[in-house]
Amino acid sequence: MFQSPTVRTSFIFLAIALVGLLFADIAITASNPWRDLGNFFFGVVTPNFFSNEGLMTALLRTVSFAFVGVALGSISGFLLALVYRWLPVRILCAFVRAIHELFWALIFLQFFGFHPLTGVLAIAIPYAGIFAKVYSEILEEADPEPGRLLPPRTGVISAFLYTKIPDCWVQLRTYTAYRLECGLRSSAILGFVGLPTLGFYLESAFSQGHYSDAGAMLILFYVLIATMPLWVKPKLLPVYILGAPFFLGEGLPIVWSNVGRFFTQDIVPSPLRGEEGWAGMGAWLGDMFVNQAMPGIWNTVILTQVALVATGIIALLAFPLISTHFGGPVRRTSGHVFLVIMRSTPEYILAYILLQLWGPSMLPAVVALALHNGGIIGHLIGRQSSSIRLRSDAPSGLSRYTYELVPRVYRSFLAFLFYRWEIIMRETAILGILGIYTLGFYVDSAIQNIQFDRAMMLILITASLNIGVDVLGRFIRRKLALQTMPTC
Amino acid sequence: MALNLMRKLMVSSLFCFGAASASAETFVFTAIPDEDETKLVERFRGVADYLSSELNVDVRYIPVKSYAAAVSAFRNNQVQLAWFGGLSGVQARRLVPGSEAIAQGVEDQAFETYFIANTSTGIEPADELASLEESLQGKTFTFGSKGSTSGRLMPEFYIRETFGEQPDEFFSRVGFSGNHTRTLRLVEAGTYEVGALNFQVWEKELADGNIDTDAVQVIWKTPAYPDYQWTIRGDVNERFGEGFKQRVTEALLNLDDQALLESFPRSGFIPASNDDYEPISKTAEEIGILD
Amino acid sequence: MAGFDLSGLTASFGGERVIGPLSLKVKEGEQVALVGKSGAGKSTLMRLIHQHVNRNSSLVPQELGLVNALPVFHNVFMGRLDQHGNWYNTVTLMRPFSRDKDKVRELLKALGMAEKLWIPTASLSGGQRQRVAIARALYRSAPLLLADEPISALDGPMAHQVMQLLKDRFSASVFALHDVEMALAYCNRIVGIQDGQIALDEPAERLVASDIMSLY
Known part of the structure; x- marks a missing residue:
């Protein structure tokens, strides 16, 4: 078994995670975590939908920000996809998508303030980078034959519209719709930094222990996502996209001089602003590297590796819940509900909830990342496993799982896992805002201390780390010849 | 389709931002x-x-x-x-x-910061922070918000001045609860053993009967600022x-x-x-x- | 008990009856060949029989159903998963026991591919994959063999070798075969299927190839 490169790779990553565990800060520090968890679940089953006047508005804002952000992102992403061959475009896209929506929001908050543009751009910019990459991959895989058979001197645009688009239309549409679901999650999260979406109220309700209010918001959010096929119809889409900008709320007016100030002063490293000049840069960078970047990177990498393996374990354990090869329809339906909840809850919210309940350590982050990402991968390979046709004498129970199903889905499982590696790292970094000592913690601290030069530098470091992991993940997938469709 | 969409979108976003700037005064x-x-x-x-x-x-x-x-x-x-x-x-x-x-x-x-501790730690109130060195060392500790005066700046200042160490060197775990009420609840619940908060929040919650005084008590008060x-x-x-x-x-x-x-x-x-x-x-x- | 006695066998597909109702009885010592043109319902009948005799048989399905990601050893070992506990099977997945290895290696030797024991099944040729499925059936060594086109991908000498092996190892067997010569050579009873019904049921020695050709 160990000769197989996929198995060997898995065990190498398992070993890294186990070593990481030795260094990771894993603990439940709350004195009565189970009582708190109990209170929370009691809150969820006794939701209070009428506590907050702003709840419906928040839901409306969440949807509006998602629509406008994703629409802008997909249009710009599509245009970028057309020139994606060009290396600077690829680098630009890799860069903007390596920075998390929340970081973008924190940046825009500094000069656009509480204007709707902050939330819209925080979604649109990273999504444009992702759309550009995925759209270009889809377009590239289109059958080139019809294009070759066109009459000579057919215009480039006509050729594109007649040969590429029809071939890719379904895939483009499916991916965009899927991305809209991700956009709803991103939009909800933006509330945590002060935009008027669901996260804003969720954070307040949670931090004050109003679990019934929080439960109501979570339930509404799940319903919103689960019913998407019912209310997101192609025919209604123009209505939504046209209407959404009117429901973003007024926010506060933009003061344009702030924009100039941010780029010409705030983010210029402080030695360059003062008298020290370039001479002081060494000390400034050194100090930041030793005290913030290094510990941040170390914790981010450890947490990412542990969470990655935990994600894999959860996914492997969870996929039989929805596989047609196990259990009856009742078991499978509850499995579906469980996995839908897991993957619709953004890891940021899950981590926030668990941190409140268990106290601060890396544990809530690991569990949140593993549940969310494991839920997504479990769902995908569970669905894939259902399409496998077994021999009529196939074994049942554990042997069916270990001999028939796991070996068959393992490659795509690994493909999804390595695809999500970079996503897990991006999320790990951002969870620092909640108080876990990953890069996000130091970014947030710098912002709290109004040191945007440091914050910017740390965000750039975070982005480079993400790009590095993305490249490594792609290298491993290529090495193992793993293929996958993108997930968010 | 895409072009059409984009045009509609741009028109409608112009409307939106136009409306937003009207309420400037x-x-x-x-x-x-x-x-x-x-x-x-x-x-x-x-x-x-x-x-x-x-x-x-x-x-x-x-x-x-x-x-x-x-x-x-x-x-x-x-x-x-x-x-x-x-x-x-x-x-x-x-x-x-x-x-x-x-x-x-x-x-x-003349504002003050109160250091509070969960009673399960057995830490007794003192007049001098220095005399608490032994009992505080290695405990878990939470500030309020990172940008708070009474919840972060002053307590951090006194911890450094008194113990000659960074808070995260002196305590086994240092957190930022986010606000004073949260600090109070976390120490009361024992999630953190020790915390520092705005004395007004403590006094008001105490007067309103919102504090379980069997679970948490004030162990030191900073000088006024x-x-x-x-x-x-x-x-x-x-x-x-x-x-x-x-x-x-x-x-x-x-x-x-x-x-x-x-x-x-x-x-x-x-x-x-x-x-x-x-x-x-x-x-x-x-x-x-x-x- | 090697044989079976089934009656009232029927199967429908999309509301249309494709098999039966028919009865089929196979006694110990019988090597039955199901013959007939493709689409006559041989595979469906095979599946029906397997459903009824359940786990008390060794199966070689037409689509083989091998797990590509696993090495040849495990694909063969899977024939006896139901005879061991979960812990035994799970340990075997990581580190096979030597007595199982010996047994499987011996079987593969008889099928001319002992050196492939640890090769992932995905990298085998069509004929080799078919022999792995046959090895699994042999390894299971149930009294009854149900084999759907077990030699379709094998070349001449190997096909004969495999048929001989299967004939020797099972006390009763049912083959679905499109090769009439093979059916006459290795089976002692021929059952012809036409439009989901039994159109011919004779001992092999009473038939010659041309008798069977009328079914096609």
């Missing part, structure tokens, strides 16, 4: 989110109503999620007035030349008319709605000046929060 203020949001929203909506009737302009309060967001909004002129803590006020006034501290609570002249204040931008007169700053100052100093004052809780507001906060500025520089 509202006087907007904010406050640092140092306590439970529900309480803050209730308190500052009261203040907004009061100011609106006194000043004859629309007054709006916007809640924010962090101390830095309050400072940024003030700096970016999206709010013109703010209820800051000592440190956030100093930060804001450094960033906005011409801005002034105009009023502070009576209690803010100046804290919260109302800070206003220097350019408000240009926007809202001659003498506007003076009118706002007087309105705040004359605030005598007992229920509203009680919600702060302050017995009243008195004049303040930028120089009152020089000690805070020095302390922040000493521990490297301010350059």
Whole structure:
């Protein structure tokens, strides 16, 4: 078994995670975590939908920000996809998508303030980078034959519209719709930094222990996502996209001089602003590297590796819940509900909830990342496993799982896992805002201390780390010849 | 299809942003989110109503999620007035030349931070922080918000000064709960063994019967320092008319709605000046929060 | 008990009856060949029989049903998963026991591919994959063999070798075969299927190839 490169790779990553565990800060520090968890679940089953006047508005804002952000992102992403061959475009896209929506929001908050543009751009910019990459991959895989058979001197645009688009239309549409679901999650999260979406109220309700209010918001959010096929119809889409900008709320007016100030002063490293000049840069960078970047990177990498393996374990354990090869329809339906909840809850919210309940350590982050990402991968390979046709004498129970199903889905499982590696790292970094000592913690601290030069530098470091992991993940997938469709 | 969509989208977003800039002449203020949001929203909506009737302009309060967001909004002129803590006020006034501290609570002249501990730690109250060195070492500890004066700046200053170590070297685990109420709840629940908070929040929660005194107690009180204040931008007169700053100052100093004052809780507001906060500025520089 | 006695066998597909109702009885010592043109219902009948005799048989399905990601050893070992506990099977997945290895290696030797024991099944040729499925059936060594086109991908000499092996190892067997010569050579009873019904049922020695050709 160990000769197989996929198995060997898995065990190498398992070993890294186990070593990481030795260094990771894993603990439940709350004195009565189970009582708190109990209170929370009691809150969820006794939701209070009428506590907050702003709840419906928040839901409306969440949807509006998602629509406008994703629409802008997909249009710009599509245009970028057309020139994606060009290396600077690829680098630009890799860069903007390596920075998390929340970081973008924190940046825009500094000069656009509480204007709707902050939330819209925080979604649109990273999504444009992702759309550009995925759209270009889809377009590239289109059958080139019809294009070759066109009459000579057919215009480039006509050729594109007649040969590429029809071939890719379904895939483009499916991916965009899927991305809209991700956009709803991103939009909800933006509330945590002060935009008027669901996260804003969720954070307040949670931090004050109003679990019934929080439960109501979570339930509404799940319903919103689960019913998407019912209310997101192609025919209604123009209505939504046209209407959404009117429901973003007024926010506060933009003061344009702030924009100039941010780029010409705030983010210029402080030695360059003062008298020290370039001479002081060494000390400034050194100090930041030793005290913030290094510990941040170390914790981010450890947490990412542990969470990655935990994600894999959860996914492997969870996929039989929805596989047609196990259990009856009742078991499978509850499995579906469980996995839908897991993957619709953004890891940021899950981590926030668990941190409140268990106290601060890396544990809530690991569990949140593993549940969310494991839920997504479990769902995908569970669905894939259902399409496998077994021999009529196939074994049942554990042997069916270990001999028939796991070996068959393992490659795509690994493909999804390595695809999500970079996503897990991006999320790990951002969870620092909640108080876990990953890069996000130091970014947030710098912002709290109004040191945007440091914050910017740390965000750039975070982005480079993400790009590095993305490249490594792609290298491993290529090495193992793993293929996958993108997930968010 | 895509082109069509884009055109529609651009037209509609123009509408949207056009509409947003129409309400520019509202006087907007904010406050640092140092306590439970529900309480803050209730308190500052009261203040907004009061100011609106006194000043004859629309007054709006916007809640924010962090101390830095309050400072940024003030700096970016999206709010013109703010209820800051000592440190956030100093930060804001450094960033906005011409801005002034105009009023502070009576209690803010001599503010204190309480160190509190879960009773299961067995730590006994003391008059000197130094005498607690042994019992505090290696415990878990939470500040309030990273940008808080009473919840972070002062306690960190005294920890460093007394024990000669960074908080995360002296304690086994250091966290930032986010606000004072949260610090109280976390130490009460034992999630952290020790914490530091704004003494006013403690006294008010105690008076309201919201503290389980069997679970948590005050173990040390810092010396007094100046804290919260109302800070206003220097350019408000240009926007809202001659003498506007003076009118706002007087309105705040004359605030005598007992229920509203009680919600702060302050017995009243008195004049303040930028120089009152020089000690805070020095302390922040000493521990490297301010350059 | 090697044989079976089934009656009232029927199968429908999309509301249309494709098999039966028919009865089929196979006694110990019988090597039955199901013959008939493709689409006559041989595979469906095979599946029906397997459903009824359940786990008491060794199966070689037409689609083989191998797990490509696993090495040849495990694909063969899977024939006896139901005879071991979960812990045994799970340990075997990581580190096979030597007595199982010996047994499987011996079987593969008889099928001319002992050196492939640890090769992932995905990298085998069609004929080799078919022999792995046959090895699994042999390894299971149930009294009854149900084999659907077990030699379709094998070349001449190997096909004969495999048929001989299967004939020797099972006391009763049912083959679906499209190769009439093979059916006559290795089976002692021929059952012809036409439009889902039994159109011919004779001992092999009474038939010659041309008798069967009428079914096609």
